[in-house]
Amino acid sequence: MILLDLHGFVNPMLIEPCTSPHNPNYEYDLYIKWALKEAEAMRTAVEANTPFRADIPYLDYKEGWDDYPPICAPMYAIISGPSDTPWRRRRSRTTAWLPTTV
Numbered sequence: 001m002i003l004l005d006l007h008g009f010v011n012p013m014l015i016e017p018c019t020s021p022h023n024p025n026y027e028y029d030l031y032i033k034w035a036l037k038e039a040e041a042m043r044t045a046v047e048a049n050t051p052f053r054a055d056i057p058y059l060d061y062k063e064g065w066d067d068y069p070p071i072c073a074p075m076y077a078i079i080s081g082p083s084d085t086p087w088r089r090r091r092s093r094t095t096a097w098l099p100t101t102v
Contacts, residue, residue, distance in 0.1 A: 003077040012053040013046070015039045016074065018067035019057050026067070026078045032058070 008014070017035045022028040036058060043054045057065035070076055 003074060005072070005074045005077075012055050014065065015042050015046075015054050015056050016067065017056065017058040018065050019061050019063050021066050021068045023068045023070060023075070023079075025070070026075075031078060 017032060017039060036056075039056045039058070043056060046052060046054045055061070067075060067078075070079055
């Protein structure tokens with residue numbers, strides 16, 4: 001099961017996984033090998049099908065976008081088993097930001 005959480009307004013859009021610190025309850029060593037592949041595929045699709053750029057904090061940032069606190073749906077998903085892939089989309093609400101086909 002995968003939870004796709006679309007929320008937020010940042011520029012460029014962000015596709016998790018995040019930088020550390022990681023909550024020890026997430027079992028990040030098991031999560032990251034699947035989540036990173038999903039995030040890279042999503043970034044490739046976004047950048048190939050839209051004029052927008054996407055960052056993956058785990059790859060693109062040294063620190064500053066952590067996923068330690070279980071305070072939103074994606075973090076609860078990791079604790080209970082499903083993989084999650086939150087997208088923080090661009091600031092513009094008027095621009096079609098998802099591709100019509102992926």
